[in-house]
Amino acid sequence: MVEEFRMQKMKGLLIAMLLLAGILAGCSETPVENKGSTTKGASTSAVNMDATDPDWPRTFKDALGKEIVIEKKPEKMAGIWYFYPEILVALGEPPAASTEKEYLSFLSYLKGKLDKTEDLGDKTAPNVEKILSIAPDYILATEYHEKMYDSLEKVAPVITLKSKDIYENWQYGLRTVAEIIGKENEAEKIIDNMMKEITTGREALKSMQGESVALILSWDGKTFNVLGEGNPVYTLAFDKEKGLGLTPDDTYKGTNNEFTTFEGISTIQADHIFLIGEITKEEQLMNELKQSNVWNNLSAVKKGNVHLMDTSAITGGPLAIEYALQNITNTLRKL
Numbered sequence: 486m487v488e489e490f491r492m493q494k495m496k497g498l499l500i501a502m503l504l505l506a507g508i509l510a511g512c513s514e515t516p517v518e519n520k521g522s523t524t525k526g527a528s529t530s531a532v533n534m535d536a537t538d539p540d541w542p543r544t545f546k547d548a549l550g551k552e553i554v555i556e557k558k559p560e561k562m563a564g565i566w567y568f569y570p571e572i573l574v575a576l577g578e579p580p581a582a583s584t585e586k587e588y589l590s591f592l593s594y595l596k597g598k599l600d601k602t603e604d605l606g607d608k609t610a611p612n613v614e615k616i617l618s619i620a621p622d623y624i625l626a627t628e629y630h631e632k633m634y635d636s637l638e639k640v641a642p643v644i645t646l647k648s649k650d651i652y653e654n655w656q657y658g659l660r661t662v663a664e665i666i667g668k669e670n671e672a673e674k675i676i677d678n679m680m681k682e683i684t685t686g687r688e689a690l691k692s693m694q695g696e697s698v699a700l701i702l703s704w705d706g707k708t709f710n711v712l713g714e715g716n717p718v719y720t721l722a723f724d725k726e727k728g729l730g731l732t733p734d735d736t737y738k739g740t741n742n743e744f745t746t747f748e749g750i751s752t753i754q755a756d757h758i759f760l761i762g763e764i765t766k767e768e769q770l771m772n773e774l775k776q777s778n779v780w781n782n783l784s785a786v787k788k789g790n791v792h793l794m795d796t797s798a799i800t801g802g803p804l805a806i807e808y809a810l811q812n813i814t815n816t817l818r819k820l
Contacts, residue, residue, distance in 0.1 A: 540667055548628065548647045550569055555623070558667045563621035563641070565611040565630060568651055571802035572658055574598045575675060576668045582619045584608040592796045594804040623665070626743050652801040653715055659803050671818045675803055680779075683721070686814040687730045699734040699755035699785070700724060702799065706770035709750050711742040717801040718809050723792070729813065753778050757792065758785040759813065765793040794817045 542556045543575040561581040564570050571594075579598055586604035589595050603619055605611040609629060616624065617640045625707050626634075627648040637643045644665060651658035656676050661673035700712040700719060711734070712719045721728045734755040744750055765769045774780050785791055798809040 488697050541665075543591075543667075545644065547645045547788075548650075549645050551645070553623075553642055553644055555665065557767050559622040559665070560620045561619065562623055562625060562666065563616055563619065564625045565603065565605060565616075566608050566625070566627045566648060568658065568800055568802045569625045569662070570599060570602065571595065571804050572651075572662045572697075572798055573666075575659065575803045576663055576666065576671050578666055578668065581621055582616060584611045585792045592805075593795070594801070595810055602768055613637065613640065625662070625665075635814055653717060653720075655717060655803050655806050656802060658801070677805060680802065682807075682810060683728060686810060687728070689814065690729055690731065690817055694730065696756040697734045697754070698759065699737065700759045700761060701750070701753070703760065703764040705748065706764045706767070706774060709744045709747070710754065711737040711750075712761075713737055713742050716799075717806060718798055721806055721809055722759075722813060729810075731813075747777070748779055751782065753783055753785075756784055756788060757790040757817070758783065758814075759792045759794055761794045761798055762796055765795050790820075 539555075541558060542554055545553050545555055547553060561584040562578070564568075564573060564580045565584045567585045567589065570580050570586075573580045574595060576614050580602050582603040582605050583589065583599065584605045585608050586599055586602060603615065607616050611630075611633075613633070613636050616637070621641050624643045625636050626637065626643050626645045628645065629648065630637065630643075630645070634643060634645075646658075646661060651661070657692075658674060659672045660669070663669050700716075700722060702710045702712055714720075719733070722731050723733045724730070734752060734753060736752060736754060764774070769805055780786055792812075794809065794812050798805055798812065
């Protein structure tokens with residue numbers, strides 16, 4: 486009887502030891518990598534790992550004061566204002582969908598970058614049905630989409646940013662979108678590298694400080710606008726700390742210096758003119774400009790100091806600033 490009791494006790498102890506060894510072995514095993522065809526248990530494990538990610542969830546307060554809880558890193562973003570795709574591409578996360586795709590695809594730094602991006606049409610009236618078919622995680626909007634908020638919210642959470650804030654400050658735009666998609670480190674690297682390039686350019690162009698510069702925008706060769714304060718290219722060219730520290734034409738310092746008649750540009754006294762816009766791509770418009778007495782009497786024209794930049798320079802995003810920076814510095818260094 487005693488011997489039988491001892492055998493049962495030994496048997497129970499052995500079973501317990503085997504169970505404990507199995508548990509310890511299971512804990513020490515490396516989890517199987519999730520390749521997409523996993524068991525239910527593996528999927529649950531992956532979810533638990535995501536839940537302990539210190540970066541997610543996060544709460545973002547948008548320009549409307551609305552607090553959006555972003556549960557995990559967004560994978561599919563829809564940008565319905567023209568500067569969002571540029572910022573997302575700069576951060577290495579091209580949007581799943583965007584307005585103004587046709588126009589944006591022609592910008593020098595976005596060529597080939599939006600091939601997989603769905604076109605949502607006009608930025609002021611994006612195709613809601615198309616957005617619905619894409620099923621984005623979030624929609625990046627601006628105050629210009631206020632009348633569409635209810636329709637958009639039925640498709641996906643809408644994050645609204647003020648267009649002026651982003652257009653006038655490329656660093657703010659980059660950092661803000663990076664915060665939404667979890668790319669803060671990448672944003673800071675871009676900003677650091679850009680500011681180093683700007684500082685280098687400012688030092689290289691110190692010899693140009695005595696010569697004035699005007700930035701003139703024209704789309705059709707009929708209306709001309711001398712860019713002023715508040716424009717991102719103006720800040721890049723003339724700001725003493727954030728830009729190249731060049732000398733602007735003192736006649737034009739306002740935010741809008743538009744001439745509705747061609748003769749108005751006769752007041753431009755700058756030693757250098759950077760002509761920006763679609764006009765630079767239109768041979769007929771450029772030929773008409775070169776035949777104008779008003780144009781030919783400008784100081785910069787007489788000195789042969791007219792430099793061309795296309796519309797890639799004026800979107801206000803980080804890639805546009807980089808494009809304008811390289812264009813201005815490379816052009817003026819050759820003189």
